[in-house]
Amino acid sequence: MARSSSDVDPDLLAISEEQARLEATIAATMAEPDRLKRQFEESNATLPPTDDFLERQRQKDFEERATRGKVRNEHKSQRRSLMLLILLVIASACLVAWGIKLMGH
Incomplete structure (x- = not known):
């Protein structure tokens, strides 16, 4: 079949x-x-993470905070210096005005 x-x-x-x-x-x-x-x-x-990975991370965080603190202190110092400069210019202008007033008499 x-x-x-x-x-x-x-x-x-x-x-x-x-x-x-x-x-x-x-x-x-x-x-x-x-x-x-x-x-x-x-x-x-x-490479596996080194043994001092956490220490380096902590050091990096500390340095970032310290840097931000230094920047804040620098801005504060510059503002103080600017204020003293303005006071010095005002005092000088007062002395000049006083001197001119004395010469006029």
Whole structure:
């Protein structure tokens, strides 16, 4: 009895599917060593944080606060200097006006 081309044996179809599944598993298994090697190399290339990381972070935070404090102090000093300069100019103007007033008499 001859079979037509559309009449496929179910056992043969199951074997073909199993073979395809096994070939995919074999291909994935063959690629696994390369994947593990790349993963190992990447983990070795990545440096872990140093032991003094927290100390350096604390030092950086302190320096930023100190710098902000220095800037505040500098602004305060400049305002004080500006006020003294204005008082000096006013005092000089008063002395000049007093001198002119004395000369006029």
